[in-house]
Amino acid sequence: MILVTGGAGFIGANFVLDWLAQSDEAVLNLDKLTYAGNQENLASLHGDARHVFVQGDIGDQELVARLLAEHQPRAILNFAAESHVDRSIHGPEDFMQTNIMGTFRLLEVVRAYWQDMKVEARSAFRFLHVSTDEVYGSLVQGDPAFSERHQYEPNSPYSASKAASDHLVRAWHHTYGLPVLTTNCSNNYGPYHFPEKLIPLMIVNALAGKPLPVYGDGMQVRDWLYVKDHCSAIRRVLEAGQPGEVYNVGGWNEKPNIDIVHTVCTLLDELRPRLDGKSYREQITYVKDRPGHDRRYAIDAGKIERELGWKPAETFESGIRKTVQWYLDNPDWVAHVQSGAYREWVQANYAERV
Numbered sequence: 001m002i003l004v005t006g007g008a009g010f011i012g013a014n015f016v017l018d019w020l021a022q023s024d025e026a027v028l029n030l031d032k033l034t035y036a037g038n039q040e041n042l043a044s045l046h047g048d049a050r051h052v053f054v055q056g057d058i059g060d061q062e063l064v065a066r067l068l069a070e071h072q073p074r075a076i077l078n079f080a081a082e083s084h085v086d087r088s089i090h091g092p093e094d095f096m097q098t099n100i101m102g103t104f105r106l107l108e109v110v111r112a113y114w115q116d117m118k119v120e121a122r123s124a125f126r127f128l129h130v131s132t133d134e135v136y137g138s139l140v141q142g143d144p145a146f147s148e149r150h151q152y153e154p155n156s157p158y159s160a161s162k163a164a165s166d167h168l169v170r171a172w173h174h175t176y177g178l179p180v181l182t183t184n185c186s187n188n189y190g191p192y193h194f195p196e197k198l199i200p201l202m203i204v205n206a207l208a209g210k211p212l213p214v215y216g217d218g219m220q221v222r223d224w225l226y227v228k229d230h231c232s233a234i235r236r237v238l239e240a241g242q243p244g245e246v247y248n249v250g251g252w253n254e255k256p257n258i259d260i261v262h263t264v265c266t267l268l269d270e271l272r273p274r275l276d277g278k279s280y281r282e283q284i285t286y287v288k289d290r291p292g293h294d295r296r297y298a299i300d301a302g303k304i305e306r307e308l309g310w311k312p313a314e315t316f317e318s319g320i321r322k323t324v325q326w327y328l329d330n331p332d333w334v335a336h337v338q339s340g341a342y343r344e345w346v347q348a349n350y351a352e353r354v
């Protein structure tokens with residue numbers, strides 16, 4: 001079996017669902033169930049013996065050691081993290097605890113487990129660390145996209161904590177020989193995306209008749225990838241990646257935020273028109289910018305394409321249509337994640353921006 005950490009979050013849950021749709025190899029899913037973890041994402045696996053869910057922290061070494069001894073996974077995929085830049089600005093502590101100390105503690109337990117393995121299992125074992133393009137910092141217009149050799153220049157508490165975790169993973173390979181793989185991916189979007197991030201926030205606010213808050217001038221550029229394409233890239237890296245190597249994953253799809261918001265509005269105008277016949281664009285509101293806001297991210301996904309033959313299956317047009325449709329088809333999921341804690345966050349992040 002494989003061990004997935006953070007498998008109740010947005011990308012982790014999509015990964016677990018896709019994995020079990022394509023393979024009978026069981027998944028042990030370790031997730032702390034923070035505000036971002038949601039077992040409803042995994043509801044379709046209820047009663048499926050191939051999925052074992054454990055609520056717990058990647059930094060709980062006793063628990064992780066026991067799980068490894070009991071289940072003997074052949075690979076560990078580390079998705080668990082605090083992942084939202086704005087939250088990292090409001091309160092960086094959890095980011096340092098989970099992304100840095102949690103990764104460190106996990107690596108130490110995994111190292112002991114791996115060192116005790118029999119020779120064959122030991123050489124086949126992999127630790128795959130899921131990271132972000134944000135570790136590379138910000139590009140200006142005209143700069144070449146981030147390759148795996150780009151210097152690390154993280155600018156937010158989130159990206160700094162992810163950069164630190166990447167360095168730890170690298171060091172555990174070079175120092176102890178742990179067979180690690182690291183993926184640095186661009187912005188994902190798709191089903192089960194928590195509505196604190198740009199795309200799902202715009203969809204749920206539009207449908208609720210609320211303002212669509214665009215930070216600054218809305219001309220910050222992100223490189224968007226449909227989440228299932230990220231999952232297929234991770235499966236491919238796990239299968240064929242070279243231990244110690246880093247693979248950048250992206251959709252060759254750079255877009256300014258305001259274009260993304262316009263696209264969401266246009267799709268909603270078509271699929272769920274406003275009762276007054278006006279466009280959802282009427283709800284767009286420019287608000288105070290994020291401090292230290294990175295201007296542009298762009299991923300050069302040439303290495304994973306060349307060396308591992310991976311390519312995204314979705315275009316942005318097909319992926320965003322599926323995504324908007326998913327939110328229209330799943331109002332209960334949306335209603336359940338908009339708990340009191342979610343409303344408190346929205347108040348904390350947006351009240352002072354207007």
Ligand code: NAD
Pocket residue numbers: 005006007008009010011012030031032033034035036037038056057058059078079080081082083084098102130131132133162184185186187188189194
């Ligand atoms: P998410 O915030 O939706 O989910 C994170 C999950 O990790 C949640 O289920 C949470 O409960 C769990 N978790 C948090 N702390 C934990 C801990 N200490 N122990 C165990 N579980 C814990 O995040 P996501 O968007 O699914 O991102 C997953 C990974 O992918 C992260 O490492 C993130 O840095 C990386 N990534 C995300 C994106 C993106 O666009 N969302 C892009 C590139 C890389």
Ligand code: TYD
Pocket residue numbers: 084085086187196197198199201213214215216218220221222257290
């Ligand atoms: P986000 O989804 O938080 O991802 P990240 O910061 O990791 O790239 O934000 C994507 C972009 O959208 C980013 O440039 C910030 C911007 N943004 C807004 O303009 N308004 C919002 O309400 C949010 C959440 C993000």
